[in-house]
Amino acid sequence: MQSFGPFFERTEKRLAGWMSATAIILFIAAAHTVATRVTSPAMAKLPVGLAALGLLAILGWLGRSRRSAVEVAISALGVARGPELLIPGSSVEQALVSPARDGKGAILELRTHGSARSRRFETADVSVAREALRALGRDPSAxxxxxxxxxxxxxxxxxxxxxxxxxxxxxxxxxxxxxxxxxxxxxxxxxxxxxxxxxxxxxxxxxxxxxxxxxxxxxxxxxxxxxxxxxxxxxxxxxxxxxxxxxxxxxxxxxxxxxxxxxxxxxxxxxxxxxxxxxxxxxxxxxxxxxxxxGNAFDVTILARGARTHAEWVTHLRAVAHGAAAGLRIAAVDPERLFAVVADPSQPEVVRASAAIAMGRSLGGAERVRIQSIVSASASPRLRIALERACSDDADGAHLAEALAELEARAAH
Missing domain, CATH: 2.30.29.30 (Pleckstrin-homology domain (PH domain)/Phosphotyrosine-binding domain (PTB))
Structure with missing residues (x-):
């Protein structure tokens, strides 16, 4: 199995919240001091100001990024240091690649399931970081x-x-x-x-x-x-x-x-x-x-609403996969072609949801898992709801019609 590297872990602490809170407290204290006309000598206030600046400097120093000397390699199995597996590939929830701040190399940021913090790994070649990203199954296209x-x-x-x-x-x-x-x-x-x-x-x-x-x-x-x-x-x-x-x-x-x-x-x-x-x-x-x-080749007009009501539209879509659309015998649409429409993010949301509804009653366990992976990869809240309803065992026609109506209204807006 191919591995990519070398990578060096970069540790970093987030203290922006603490620094913001400190700044707000100092602002309130300064405003109150001015408002109440404190008349203490200026030299008496100097230690307080220096202490505040010192606190901010310490927080900034603690929050700086550090590069460790430990070399790791990344493959489909995860992040490994020699024979030791530090991060299993199956535990990686998301991954990001970015150019290093100095413009030399790249940083691969990994976050595991259930963790609020990310771990960052630096490499000298941005193409290596991108290949490692794909090896972990976190390709941006999917x-x-x-x-x-x-x-x-x-x-x-x-x-x-x-x-x-x-x-x-x-x-x-x-x-x-x-x-x-x-x-x-x-x-x-x-x-x-x-x-x-x-x-x-x-x-x-x-x-x-x-x-x-x-x-x-x-x-x-x-x-x-x-x-x-x-x-x-x-x-x-x-x-x-x-x-x-x-x-x-x-x-x-x-x-x-x-x-x-x-x-x-x-x-x-x-x-x-x-x-x-x-x-x-x-x-x-x-x-x-x-x-x-x-690269779209499938004619999606068969999934269009036309002059139908939303309830009639759902009925029409459920008949498409069986070749009985609009009461006429037509060639049944291959479920794989419908799935390709659902998986294609370049298609309008309402078209993707329509294709999922057309597949709904013919979905097996494996197909439902594939639909769920598409749901998790989508950033659209309404589309996620529509796709989840479409592949549900107890999908109600009224709920599906409502989801399509919402997507259609947003497309018009």
Whole structure:
């Protein structure tokens, strides 16, 4: 069995949450100090400031990336150090490849089932990292990955960001005067500043709440504070790197240019491995998506709804695989051709779901496992629901019709 290497493990600790919390606490302390007009000598405050800077420096040092001297090799069996198997291949949940920060070599990031942390392995050749990725069965064309990104507030356009800051500023000033007038300014300036602080703090906290992004074979889905957005790879016409600054924090982003003329940004830490991994992954996924779309040969018009109601559409689809569509005897469609449509991420979601429903009653155990692998590789929540319903033993016609209606409505939107 072929193995790829050498790789060297890179250890890294995430302390961004601790650093953000520390920054917020220092901000509150500084605001309270200014508001209450502490009159202690400047030299008395110096040790406190130095201690805060020292704490941030220590956290940054602890969170730095380190390269171990242990050499490992990667194959279909997993990650091995000599005869010792460190990570079994079957335990790998997701894998990502990204160029190294210094531009030399690449980093393969692995996450195992049930683990919240990833392990990173560095190699001098990016092609070796990609081959190792495929050997582990995590080819981007057939699997999905989840990544952690920055708050969606970092994805706002410059104009939207300026508008938000303007509103927050107006609310702060207004709260100061309104609260002060209500209390006759007798409670002191510190108390009058608290409402403004109450306006600013939620804004700062929201900027600290990370978002998640799922990259599937058909598109990507971002989630943040219960809100989600799905973008099909078919909508993407260009991928660009971007950078910006918000509240003194520099960040990098992947800016996706869409066919509609709009853009969609996914923000990450500035210069982070996650940003490079995301760009590497989405570029490969979009290329694979386009290659599939050019190779489509099956005529999917037989799966179309036409003038039927959604309930009649489900009945029609269930008859397609048996050659009895629309009440006419036609050649039965080969289930493998229907499966190819379901597995093709370049097909519209509603077409893939229609093909799955057409296969539904003829699915055996092996076919259901294959459908489930497609479900796990998709980034579209609605498509996942439709495919799961289609291959369910107790699939109800009304539920299938509802799933098709939702996909059709989103396609129209």
């Amino acid at each position: 699997s999905a990955v989840r990544m952690r990104a920055k708050s969606r507030s970092f994805a706002l356009s410059d104009n939207a960001r300026a508008a938000v800051f303007g509103v927050v500023g107006i609310l702060c000033v207004a709260s100061f005067f309104v609260f002060g007038a209500m209390n006759g300014f007798v409670m002191g300036k510190a108390a009058n500043l608290y409402p403004g602080l109450a306006v600013v703090l939620p804004f700062i906290i929201l900027n600290s709440v990370p978002s998640s992004v799922m990259l599937g074979t058909d598109g990507l889905t971002t989630r943040w504070l219960g809100m989600e957005r799905f973008v099909s790879y078919g909508e993407i016409v260009g991928i660009e790197r971007d950078a910006g600054k918000l509240l003194g924090t520099r960040f990098g982003a992947a800016r996706l240019r869409l066919a509609s003329g709009k853009t969609f940004s996914v923000p990450f830490e500035s210069g982070s491995i996650e940003l490079e991994s995301f760009i590497e992954r989405i570029q490969g996924a979009v290329s694979a998506f386009r290659a599939r779309s050019q």
